[in-house]
Amino acid sequence: MTRDPHGPDSGRSAVRRPASIKDVAAAARVSPTTVSHVLSGNRPVNEQTAARVRSVVNRLGYVPASLARSLQAGSTSVIGLMIPDISNTFFAELAKGAEDAAHDLGYGVILCNTEFDAEREDRYLGMIRSRFIDGMVYASGSPPSRRRLEALMGRFPIALADEEVDGLEGALIATADHEAGGRLVGEHLRELGHRRALMVTGPRELKSGVARAGGFVKAFQGHVTERVGDFKEHSGYRLVSELLAAGDPDFTAVFAANDLMAFGALTALREAGLSVPGDVSVVGFDDIRAASLAHPSLTTVHQPAYDVGRTATAQLLQYVSRGEVPPASRHTLPVELKVRASTAPPAR
Amino acid sequence: MTRDPHGPDSGRSAVRRPASIKDVAAAARVSPTTVSHVLSGNRPVNEQTAARVRSVVNRLGYVPASLARSLQAGSTSVIGLMIPDISNTFFAELAKGAEDAAHDLGYGVILCNTEFDAEREDRYLGMIRSRFIDGMVYASGSPPSRRRLEALMGRFPIALADEEVDGLEGALIATADHEAGGRLVGEHLRELGHRRALMVTGPRELKSGVARAGGFVKAFQGHVTERVGDFKEHSGYRLVSELLAAGDPDFTAVFAANDLMAFGALTALREAGLSVPGDVSVVGFDDIRAASLAHPSLTTVHQPAYDVGRTATAQLLQYVSRGEVPPASRHTLPVELKVRASTAPPAR
């Protein structure tokens, strides 16, 4: 028994097959071609005919299947957004910017939350090869996997957001000015009178963290102890705790390469009975929402996460929407130092 | 110099048309059918032939076009996730749960960030009618628009997350136990000795807020002044400020229907020179990340945002993946009172 969408009662519980362009054409006694053109406006149609078609469209509740349209057009108007953790406010802001830019151009965004999991990332990258998405905004925040590089090097439409990737100098990339951020922190602490600092960096593979550290060291011009963290709160806590436990810490200020680790540092210092900023100053990076609410409120570098996401996406779509391959280009967005309560001149 | 895809030699730099199943078939001297079956395993294929096909697949870098597959199958393995603001950590957590559940079942998630914009919401709801997505997890957090209701009532596969919608008692819904949360707060404040409270609610159209208030009033059994906010920080600030400015506030505790408004209240109290919790206790709802970092840290009701997203999605997909319409059902997830530093017995 076949289903007839016009049937008197195709039955309440069953899922009715939605009307197709053919159903509309038949009911309006025109060809599918004409229906298509009435809806798209791609060529003039007699007003009488058009009216008849439109009325049938309404009556049947016809909505064109975008899938078929995509197949025919060769593009889906959907892009992927690859990020490691959507519950991190930095990436959430970035996602918002990406979604906004995509929405402006009529694109949808598939959320690819990797949890730093390479396998998961690979699966999502596969979507681009299966042509389910027209491009990818990539902000994975972890070192490149083999398949990832393959996809990128294969000149698939990908834009890097916030983070460069080694060996991909020829990509489209939008990023905050990490080095300038580091420099601002270095200058700030130096001006306050600090001469010995602890820098908690991110993993060496991540260029952004390296740039932050580089800018800082250059501007601080004092003694810097470096420790490598992983951008998670606990590593900030652990590294600072260890140094304090080892006795006589050789720093009056801590610069963590992101706010999360700065929070960890704050906790470690508090537990050690040190006051912030009385005994030790602390600076973060990112300016996530919690930074201004923490106690003491955190001096940090504001990253324009929203703009990074928005810029990367807008740039990508500018080319993708014309069927072109995005060329190499770099968009560096300005950062800003937010001086709050966690920094002060060193004691003595 | 422009790129001309039709040029005499679109050669090396141009975008090569990706290999299709026909290309593979031709190169392997078999029919497309066989290629399909080698890849899907849907019917046995001679091992020799299969090997030959696989080798060609590798050589050509063939990846099946999921679009065509979807068209044929009548489903995309993609769902939509409608939320008002991805940069709100509550919704970000919810999104994470949804993405996780979807990923487990091989589904992709299209991020539909509405910014509380009805037009934007409508556009996204259109996707479900155009069959680009197989279902929708709906957590919009604003009163229903006409089209929304239409979509929902039309028995499209939609699951409500976190928020009921009026007139949709027959939907699949996963939500935190808002009423129990309100009750916990009421009991807590009562036990501390408070007898007069200010309750800052959300908009009346949102059932979750109403349930929170209801539970609270019932359990508190004292005098409650109610003011209607909009779930944004500023409204908490404004409402409390106004009451304080009017002189002699008739409360020793404030219960805000979400953390954001509680933060606003905190600011208003501080500006009025009142100490928290010394003069006034403050309680929020949601337990967003900033709640534990604020000063004083905020007593609040922890909502299992991740679980709400995960449950709604898992439930939805359980039916959608079988082509069934999700039946009415309700999943109420437990909440937990987090007692922190913003509550204490009333002065005197």
Added chain:
DNA sequence: TTGTAAGCGTTATCAG
């Protein structure tokens, strides 16, 4: 074990 052909629902091309 394999192939042919008919879809899935559109839109572009070409003809009238």
Added chain:
DNA sequence: CTGATAACGCTTACAA
């Protein structure tokens, strides 16, 4: 101004 036909790239009866 309108229509028939052929794609788009895949899966799946039905046949051999």
